[in-house]
Amino acid sequence: MSPKTSTGGSRAGGTGGGLMTPGRVAVAAVAVLTLVFIFENTRSTKIRLLIPEVTMPLWMALLGTGLIGALCGVYFIGRRK
Numbered sequence: 629m630s631p632k633t634s635t636g637g638s639r640a641g642g643t644g645g646g647l648m649t650p651g652r653v654a655v656a657a658v659a660v661l662t663l664v665f666i667f668e669n670t671r672s673t674k675i676r677l678l679i680p681e682v683t684m685p686l687w688m689a690l691l692g693t694g695l696i697g698a699l700c701g702v703y704f705i706g707r708r709k
Contacts, residue, residue, distance in 0.1 A: 666690045
């Protein structure tokens with residue numbers, strides 16, 4: 629970099645790298661709300677998996693689908709890069 633374009637060590641306008649960024653706060657809030665929603669739904673429910681029908685707590689089904697969705701998101705973001 630030339631001296632004209634260098635920031636000279638100032639952090640103005642750069643990434644702060646702080647622990648509490650707005651993105652991290654938003655993700656933490658969504659994660660907490662998701663966990664509250666999952667653990668409020670504890671009744672057993674019947675779920676059909678292609679052919680067999682299984683009975684499991686609703687929170688397990690919600691957590692499982694959430695994990696599958698998160699893994700799919702990570703996979704597609706990884707393929708984009």
